[in-house]
Amino acid sequence: MSVSVFPRRAFVAAVLSGVTAASAIGLGIFGGLSTPDSQNFSFSRGVTWAAQDGERLRGFLAKALVDDRIHVTVFGHTGSAGDPAANLDLSERRAEMARAVAQDLGITADRMTVQGLGGGSPLPKTDGESERAYQSRLARVEVILQMRK
Numbered sequence: 579m580s581v582s583v584f585p586r587r588a589f590v591a592a593v594l595s596g597v598t599a600a601s602a603i604g605l606g607i608f609g610g611l612s613t614p615d616s617q618n619f620s621f622s623r624g625v626t627w628a629a630q631d632g633e634r635l636r637g638f639l640a641k642a643l644v645d646d647r648i649h650v651t652v653f654g655h656t657g658s659a660g661d662p663a664a665n666l667d668l669s670e671r672r673a674e675m676a677r678a679v680a681q682d683l684g685i686t687a688d689r690m691t692v693q694g695l696g697g698g699s700p701l702p703k704t705d706g707e708s709e710r711a712y713q714s715r716l717a718r719v720e721v722i723l724q725m726r727k
Contacts, residue, residue, distance in 0.1 A: 614724040621717040651691045651722040652676045657713035658697035670694030
């Protein structure tokens, strides 16, 4: 019986995502981090930013330039349809694009955590939303800025 490598990768991605979220919550509870500021930035297709989201991302990341204690976390996402392995790869490329923008602004690698999640962390579907619109909305990077004390 052949066992696919993807389920293991998806499991590892889900575990890492959970650990990252739990760490942020734990540090917040114990006073290690302030309240995070989070925004989503969309892609029109593949790794092409939607409308003005590339510029909006630069503006959002500029907030991290004022204090070296601000940590940037980036989660890349895709739709939940299609090949899961390809979606994971695409989400990683999207997250890396956001990392490149942050580095171009002068945010150092030691102040960033970057991870692709594929389609494994979808947003809730809204009432009356078509499947096509829903899948399109899932193509994003979530960027979180949080102060470390």
